Amino acid sequence: MIIDGKGLSNRLDRNMKIEVQALKKRGIEPKLVVIIVGNDPASQIYVRNKHRKAVKLGITSIIERRPEDFTQAELLALIYQYNQDETVHGILVQLPLPKQIDETAIIRAIAIEKDVDGFSPANVGRLFSNSHEHYPVSCTPKGIMTMLSHYQIDPAGQHAVIVGDSNIVGRPMGALLLNAGATVTYTHILTADLPSFTRTADILIVATGVAHLIKAADIKPGATVIDVGMNRDENGRLVGDVDYEHAKDVAGAITPVPGGVGPMTITSLMQQTLELTKVANRRTLKPVKV
Ligand SMILES: NC(=O)C1=CN([C@@H]2O[C@H](COP(=O)(O)OP(=O)(O)OC[C@H]3O[C@@H](n4cnc5c(N)ncnc54)[C@H](OP(=O)(O)O)[C@@H]3O)[C@@H](O)[C@H]2O)C=CC1
Numbered sequence: 001m002i003i004d005g006k007g008l009s010n011r012l013d014r015n016m017k018i019e020v021q022a023l024k025k026r027g028i029e030p031k032l033v034v035i036i037v038g039n040d041p042a043s044q045i046y047v048r049n050k051h052r053k054a055v056k057l058g059i060t061s062i063i064e065r066r067p068e069d070f071t072q073a074e075l076l077a078l079i080y081q082y083n084q085d086e087t088v089h090g091i092l093v094q095l096p097l098p099k100q101i102d103e104t105a106i107i108r109a110i111a112i113e114k115d116v117d118g119f120s121p122a123n124v125g126r127l128f129s130n131s132h133e134h135y136p137v138s139c140t141p142k143g144i145m146t147m148l149s150h151y152q153i154d155p156a157g158q159h160a161v162i163v164g165d166s167n168i169v170g171r172p173m174g175a176l177l178l179n180a181g182a183t184v185t186y187t188h189i190l191t192a193d194l195p196s197f198t199r200t201a202d203i204l205i206v207a208t209g210v211a212h213l214i215k216a217a218d219i220k221p222g223a224t225v226i227d228v229g230m231n232r233d234e235n236g237r238l239v240g241d242v243d244y245e246h247a248k249d250v251a252g253a254i255t256p257v258p259g260g261v262g263p264m265t266i267t268s269l270m271q272q273t274l275e276l277t278k279v280a281n282r283r284t285l286k287p288v289k290v
């Protein structure tokens with residue numbers, strides 16, 4: 001089975017569009033700011049697709065592009081400006097950042113109620129302690145959980161193996177799966193004999209940025225394989241971290257690249273922007289009691 005992230009994302013978008021219209025009728029305009037510093041190629045695709053989707057849904061999207069030599073002090077000033085701007089509900093700073101900028105300091109500077117990526121320590125803490133509150137979580141793992149749920153793949157009691165331990169994808173993905181009842185194994189660059197782990201996965205999540213790292217022989221027959229990777233092959237085509245052509249015959253369900261995880265990441269970002277907008281306008285949105 002091919003997991004159609006793009007198709008699911010389009011279906012979810014239709015509902016969101018209606019929700020945005022309803023908010024606007026009440027005078028509330030969801031607004032997202034994306035700050036991109038430098039020229040990271042994956043970030044460029046993300047920014048372009050994200051802006052298109054926001055326009056399609058009626059969400060206001062502001063893109064702030066800054067050059068590779070932008071300083072940390074300048075970036076902090078830009079974030080503070082949007083923290084204070086009450087018309088803005090979500091702030092996203094594209095990662096990775098150029099090396100002169102300390103990512104931790106930048107993530108900490110974003111107001112937690114506008115942290116649409118869920119990267120701030122407070123929101124990460126809520127995720128890892130399985131808090132019952134509403135809080136934003138990293139958009140890519142969130143989109144993957146939505147996909148699993150729509151395809152009726154229940155992680156409870158399953159062995160989930162995560163390949164790649166980044167703060168954007170691998171780590172929050174493991175936490176979400178653990179919260180959903182999976183037995184979670186994290187693997188990373190120092191893992192000895194990676195295939196010995198991936199072959200035991202009922203749910204395999206691959207997020208390394210290494211094209212074709214996972215071959216058909218590394219997959220347990222019938223497993224669900226989620227490919228987060230976005231790489232260019234020698235012909236300039238977008239490919240994942242999984243050798244899709246061969247893996248699809250072994251896996252029970254698999255996501256393609258493109259058309260799998262990517263579109264769902266963007267849909268999650270839009271869902272989370274709407275959530276933050278609603279929380280910011282809690283009082284206005286409550287039914288008025290007489
Ligand atoms: N489709 C989507 O929505 C998204 C796609 N992406 C894509 O997913 C990929 C991963 O992104 P991200 O998590 O941000 O990347 P990072 O580069 O931050 O993290 C990659 C992780 O994989 C590990 N790793 C690298 N090589 C190997 C290996 N051979 N075996 C095991 N682990 C390895 C790295 O270890 P170490 O750091 O120690 O080297 C690191 O933990 C990229 O291709 C990116 O473009 C990312 C976000 C969203």
Ligand SMILES: Nc1nc(=O)c2c([nH]1)NC[C@@H]1CN(c3ccc(C(=O)N[C@@H](CCC(=O)O)C(=O)O)cc3)C=[N+]21
Nearest residue numbers: 042043045046049093094095117258259260262263265
């Ligand atoms: N703060 C931050 N948050 C992120 O979530 C974040 C980030 N920084 N930096 C970069 C990575 C990368 N990322 C992508 C998301 C969707 C597609 C996407 O739309 N993919 C389409 C591509 C299709 C195409 O246009 O070619 C697909 O897979 O079908 C790509 C890349 C989010 N990231």
